[in-house]
Amino acid sequence: MGAPSANSNGLGNDINKTSGWTPDSWRSKPIKQCPDYPDLQAVKKATSELQRLPPIVHPHEINKLKEHLKDVAQGNAFLLQGGDCAELFDYCRQDAIESKIKLLLQMSLVLIWGADKRVVRIGRMAGQYAKPRSSPFETVDGKQVPSFRGDILNGFALDERKLDPQRLVNHSAATLNYIRAAIAAGIADLHRPLNWGLGHVKDPELKAKYSEAVRFLTDMLRFMRTIGADKSDKLDTVDLYTSHEGLLLEYEQGLTRLMENPMYSGDDTEKKMEYYDTSAHFIWIGDRTRQIDHAHIEFFRGIANPIGIKVGPTTPVADLLELLRTLNPDCEPGKITLITRYGASKVKELLPSHIRAVESSEYKRCVIWQCDPMHGNTRSTETGIKTRRFNDIFSELQETLRIHNEEGSYLGGVHLELTGDAVTECTGGSEGLDDDDLSTNYTSFCDPRLNEKQALELTFLVADHFRQ
Ligand code: PEP
Numbered sequence: 179m180g181a182p183s184a185n186s187n188g189l190g191n192d193i194n195k196t197s198g199w200t201p202d203s204w205r206s207k208p209i210k211q212c213p214d215y216p217d218l219q220a221v222k223k224a225t226s227e228l229q230r231l232p233p234i235v236h237p238h239e240i241n242k243l244k245e246h247l248k249d250v251a252q253g254n255a256f257l258l259q260g261g262d263c264a265e266l267f268d269y270c271r272q273d274a275i276e277s278k279i280k281l282l283l284q285m286s287l288v289l290i291w292g293a294d295k296r297v298v299r300i301g302r303m304a305g306q307y308a309k310p311r312s313s314p315f316e317t318v319d320g321k322q323v324p325s326f327r328g329d330i331l332n333g334f335a336l337d338e339r340k341l342d343p344q345r346l347v348n349h350s351a352a353t354l355n356y357i358r359a360a361i362a363a364g365i366a367d368l369h370r371p372l373n374w375g376l377g378h379v380k381d382p383e384l385k386a387k388y389s390e391a392v393r394f395l396t397d398m399l400r401f402m403r404t405i406g407a408d409k410s411d412k413l414d415t416v417d418l419y420t421s422h423e424g425l426l427l428e429y430e431q432g433l434t435r436l437m438e439n440p441m442y443s444g445d446d447t448e449k450k451m452e453y454y455d456t457s458a459h460f461i462w463i464g465d466r467t468r469q470i471d472h473a474h475i476e477f478f479r480g481i482a483n484p485i486g487i488k489v490g491p492t493t494p495v496a497d498l499l500e501l502l503r504t505l506n507p508d509c510e511p512g513k514i515t516l517i518t519r520y521g522a523s524k525v526k527e528l529l530p531s532h533i534r535a536v537e538s539s540e541y542k543r544c545v546i547w548q549c550d551p552m553h554g555n556t557r558s559t560e561t562g563i564k565t566r567r568f569n570d571i572f573s574e575l576q577e578t579l580r581i582h583n584e585e586g587s588y589l590g591g592v593h594l595e596l597t598g599d600a601v602t603e604c605t606g607g608s609e610g611l612d613d614d615d616l617s618t619n620y621t622s623f624c625d626p627r628l629n630e631k632q633a634l635e636l637t638f639l640v641a642d643h644f645r646q
């Protein structure tokens with residue numbers, strides 16, 4: 179890379195494209211879900227600490243993910259994204275991290291078998307600590323207390339509900355460090371037999387189908403071991419990228435850096451400098467913070483990372499194109515993932531018009547359509563437990579696949595809340611959990627997650643769709 183050219187200020191062209199943008203220009207816009215920190219001095223101290231820390235992820239990795247996502251947008255790869263609804267600092271533990279990596283790997287093998295495409299994996303991990311809430315307060319035992327807003331803002335324990343800015347300096351780097359170490363050491367390698375544990379599947383037809391897939395995958399892995407193909411660099415390790423909702427802009431700004439795009443191959447006398455949000459590879463905008471003229475969109479329009487946007491029943495068709503034109507004015511394929519989450523009962527009515535608006539515009543085959551079948555299907559049991567029915571989740575996913583087929587667009591991915599642990603948070607699936615079983619092992623501090631068996635089962639169902 180040579181010296182920066184004089185006529186571009188050494189900053190390349192991209193900086194100018196986002197006119198009027200600075201890492202803190204979001205501060206002059208109206209904002210939703212904003213924490214009302216009582217001690218602004220403490221916030222300043224914590225954010226300057228963040229600014230001094232090295233980036234958590236590197237632009238090289240972010241750009242590599244962007245290349246993969248381009249393939250997804252063009253229909254040549256599939257995106258699997260999953261993890262906790264609310265990641266806790268306490269999940270920064272070897273077992274919790276390993277079980278999630280293993281589950282995502284196992285699911286991706288099933289998808290490769292089913293879709294016959296490369297699978298791009300992104301965990302909701304190493305930073306998924308901030309949660310939007312419908313109200314800043316909740317009632318616990320008859321008393322009004324501040325809501326739990328995710329570990330980066332406050333603690334779940336009632337005596338930790340006060341917002342604490344020191345939580346901005348958190349466990350994401352340690353979590354990502356172990357993800358990288360475990361992958362480099364071969365946790366995700368294909369040398370070890372996987373435990374598919376299908377004993378719970380009672381339906382003989384379903385069981386036969388899953389067993390066929392597992393037999394195929396096991397044979398394939400054995401064959402690769404035999405011929406030594408598993409020793410090649412490509413197969414020894416896997417890529418696992420990180421993501422979270424970019425809700426807390428103090429945090430995102432604190433980790434945003436002007437850095438050189440290491441993959442830029444233009445005129446070699448010119449560097450391409452871009453702003454990277456180094457808190458994660460992929461960051462998404464939540465359903466409650468995607469107002470066009472508000473702070474979150476302002477912040478996101480200036481960063482080079484790939485971006486997700488949650489799209490739901492409250493997204494007007496007209497907003498979609500405006501969002502795309504603001505966040506991806508150059509129509510970079512794969513830059514934006516539209517994460518659709520309508521609910522099983524609404525998807526049929528709402529998804530087709532969203533698809534048509536985008537696919538008949540300059541963004542045709544440019545966005546990634548990803549289905550989040552979780553967030554439109556949350557319900558409360560009679561005793562007030564937050565849960566989701568496996569059948570609703572599956573039905574939204576199945577309808578979404580069908581509608582994309584019908585509209586000639588490509589469903590490029592799924593976005594799931596899941597855990598590698600044997601939790602009982604969603605009902606249904608082959609284990610046949612019902613409302614009364616939920617209390618057996620309900621450990622989520624926010625939304626209900628699919629357990630390992632339910633997550634695998636859903637993956638088999640998606641794989642099956644692609645094979646038909
Ligand atoms: C989430 O993904 O945990 C979430 C809050 O989703 P949404 O913004 O779609 O409601």
Ligand code: MN
Pocket residue numbers: 263264553595624625
């Ligand atoms: Mn959630």
